[in-house]
Amino acid sequence: MNKQNLQSVKVFSPATVANVACGFDVIGLALDAPGDEMELRISHTPGVKITAIEGAKLPLEAAQNVAGVALMAMLQEYGQPDLGIEVSIKKNIQPGSGIGSSAASAAGAVVGANKLLNDHFSPEALVRFAMEGERLASGTPHADNVAPAIIGGFTLVRSYQPLDIVRLHTPDDLWVTVIHPQIEVKTSDAREILKQKVLLKDAIRQWGNVGALVAGLYQEDYNLISRSLEDVIVEPIRSILIPAFHDLKIRCKEAGALGGGISGSGPSVFMLSKGESNARSVADMMEKIYAPLGVDYKIYVSRISTSGVRVI
Structure with a gap:
């Protein structure tokens, strides 16, 4: 050696x-x-x-x-x-x-x-x-x-x-906003609640989204990326563990996010945006949603590290 x-x-x-x-x-x-x-x-x-x-x-x-x-x-x-x-x-x-x-x-x-x-x-x-x-x-x-x-x-x-x-490929103008509610969701616990069988129609929809997301990244097609950020298999089950999850998804897209979902097994929620300005507007919206809930949280706005x- x-x-x-x-x-x-x-x-x-x-x-x-x-x-x-x-x-x-x-x-x-x-x-x-x-x-x-x-x-x-x-x-x-x-x-x-x-x-x-x-x-x-x-x-x-x-x-x-x-x-x-x-x-x-x-x-x-x-x-x-x-x-x-x-x-x-x-x-x-x-x-x-x-x-x-x-x-x-x-x-x-x-x-x-x-x-x-x-x-x-x-x-x-x-x-x-x-x-x-x-x-x-x-x-x-x-x-x-x-x-x-x-x-x-x-x-x-x-x-x-x-x-x-x-x-x-990582588009240069793609930003991430993450809110981390200060509650703990263990990965092992979050896996235990998942279904072991998936309907074929849901699997087909998910495959299409994965392929389109990859294509959207390479083409830097932000509209296609936005349409592809959909999880029909895991998110519907795990989202019940995260306070105000559905409100976050709807209102953050209204604030300029392309879309997002649960980060890992939760409780953090991520949103992708085109440009820093949109990403920070999304952070402001996350603040508005979580401030009245009485749950401590942290928000991060970040580029994607290459x-x-x-x-x-």
């Missing part, structure tokens, strides 16, 4: 929106902000050690932490038993927020570690390692958060067996 050039690295790992309307478990996107900050170091003690976590009460034991599990999978494949990695995490994405908190930790860990290993692994391999963190968090090793976090922009998971990730995890 080549000797590592870097002994430590700091990275910013972005929040993500997964299940982009019609793209349940297959389409996700990365935000410019918020994001976790992580520092990784080469250690003389073999294995993975999490030295500190700021901003959330999460396990320091590597085998019980999504970043630790992802790093353990990575080191096992790297095949150098004496190698150790220490990691400290500053959580700026609240667990259970629906904007990829677990994915940010797992993705940031493996990208940072890969820098210490002279970029030994491909981005797709890093996605595979980070998915082990998602397995720990939700019981399912899904990639629609970790893929955009690592690769950047919009990503499509074409296949899980074998893993096949496609990076999609870089994903980045060294800082």
